Amino acid sequence: MDKNYAYSVTERFLRYVQIDTQSDPLSTTFPSTAKQKDLAKLLVNELLEIGITDAVTDEFGYVYATIPATTTKEVPVICLCAHMDTAPDCSGTNVKPIVHKAYNGEDIILPDDTTQVIRTKDHPYLQGKIGDDIITASGNTLLGADNKAGVAEIMDAASYLLQHPEIKHGKIRILFTPDEEVGRGVQHVNMEQLGARFGYTMDGGELGSLEDETFAADGVKISIQGVSVHPGTAKGKLVSAIKVAAEIVSALPKDILSPETTEDRQGFIHPVRIEGMVEKAEIEFIIRDFTAAELEGHEFYLRKIMESTVARHPGATATMKVTEQYRNMKEVLDKHPQVVANAEEAIKRAGIKLERMSIRGGTDGSRLSFMGLPCPNIFTGEMALHSKQEYVSVQDMQKAVNTIIELVQVWEERS
The missing domain is CATH 3.40.630.10 (Zn peptidases)
Structure with a gap:
């Protein structure tokens, strides 16, 4: 110079x-x-x-x-x-x-x-x-x-x-x-x-x-379908997609797989947006780690959380869509x-x-x-x-x- x-x-x-x-x-x-x-x-x-x-x-x-x-x-x-x-x-x-x-x-x-x-x-x-x-x-x-x-x-x-x-x-x-x-x-x-x-x-x-x-990176969207019923006559019928979504997020681990508690080469599952009503709710996540295999492991884990949560709410259904972002x-x-x-x-x-x-x-x-x-x-x-x-x-x-x-x-x- x-x-x-x-x-x-x-x-x-x-x-x-x-x-x-x-x-x-x-x-x-x-x-x-x-x-x-x-x-x-x-x-x-x-x-x-x-x-x-x-x-x-x-x-x-x-x-x-x-x-x-x-x-x-x-x-x-x-x-x-x-x-x-x-x-x-x-x-x-x-x-x-x-x-x-x-x-x-x-x-x-x-x-x-x-x-x-x-x-x-x-x-x-x-x-x-x-x-x-x-x-x-x-x-x-x-x-x-x-x-x-x-x-x-x-x-x-x-x-x-x-x-x-x-x-x-x-x-x-x-x-x-x-x-x-x-x-x-x-x-x-x-x-x-x-x-x-x-x-x-x-x-x-x-x-x-x-x-x-x-990082290698994927985006994940979980879409939850609930059952909407007038709250005055909802007993045994209403299934709140909002509450199902909240339980999924609450079930995520706190000490591992979270950006707040990881560093260096540790990956995470991170909810970045949640939106919904009683009948339908969506949660968007970013999944991060250094290899595609590790991403797949995190996504399998998240799917299991989704499935076990939905199983506790008869009448609710959920789907999970994974989108590749970068490698x-x-x-x-x-x-x-x-x-x-x-x-x-x-x-x-x-x-x-x-x-x-x-x-x-x-x-x-x-x-x-x-x-x-x-x-x-x-x-x-x-x-x-x-x-x-x-x-x-x-x-x-x-x-x-x-x-x-x-x-x-x-x-x-x-x-």
Whole structure:
């Protein structure tokens, strides 16, 4: 990196997070919210302004762009990917980003809701960020670092590479996606148009982290049919689907198979939505673990809970539908070790301590890997995701930009 380079990642990030791009899991459109296209259009304009000639956004809200090769070598086309949407878990409307210059190590009280305090005891990563410039929201919303930090880092790296054509690299494709947070981020990606051989999502957390393994994931819907009768004459006749649903949820284990009580490589069964009336109720679950076999075991266990609960309520019936969401990208990445090895080398060349991690969740890279684009996940600095206490270090974002610059050079050298 040019030591005199003036990073644009911070100003880009501050601009992007103020655009509401929250996705909606209950929507049937794609993207799930039209407002995600507002950021897509802005990014296309900014890509054109920095000198990329083919930047476009399509009907689905994807952004595609190319950084042309500067080498005569045959180098695999690399894709840099980040998602534009923010999580439905917390409001993304009227985000007011605040830059806390030279963080002093004290708790950060967010001004618009002083009950929101980012405490180092709750966020130990912050203890290592003293002296950094920390960006937070104001207390009423999430920040949107997940994943607008990644978007801003790719944009800054693109700008740098176009300003420094002496840096040797192959053709680079940029992909910005909508709806990652609701599990549909790459549903309509045109892989032929993308035209990349390998990829990297910029959607990881702490500095130096590189993730080549994700949860495998299924969605489950249990539909319960009860018997509705006027409550005044209901004795021996009424069967409440609501109560059956409540018993199913109550029968889930508390100390195991629950996100509240698991960590590391432990999976879970997690009810995420319940809806219904006396006659009919539905429960939606997400099932997570690192192998498909473990998922099947959790689903068998949940089915047994459903069946035994329904059996205690004569007249009630229930069905269970399982929908595959994504699989552990390690299954694909292990067949292409150079993809992870080159990222490891890039992080080291950027002067950063490498941290190999597994994701207790998924990224667009999970699906892309199984769509023919092996795609591990690189850090961005985004922390405390999906919450009002979300934050990111400016210096972490700058180091992510450095890592991208090193990464494309590693690919060129090793090709």
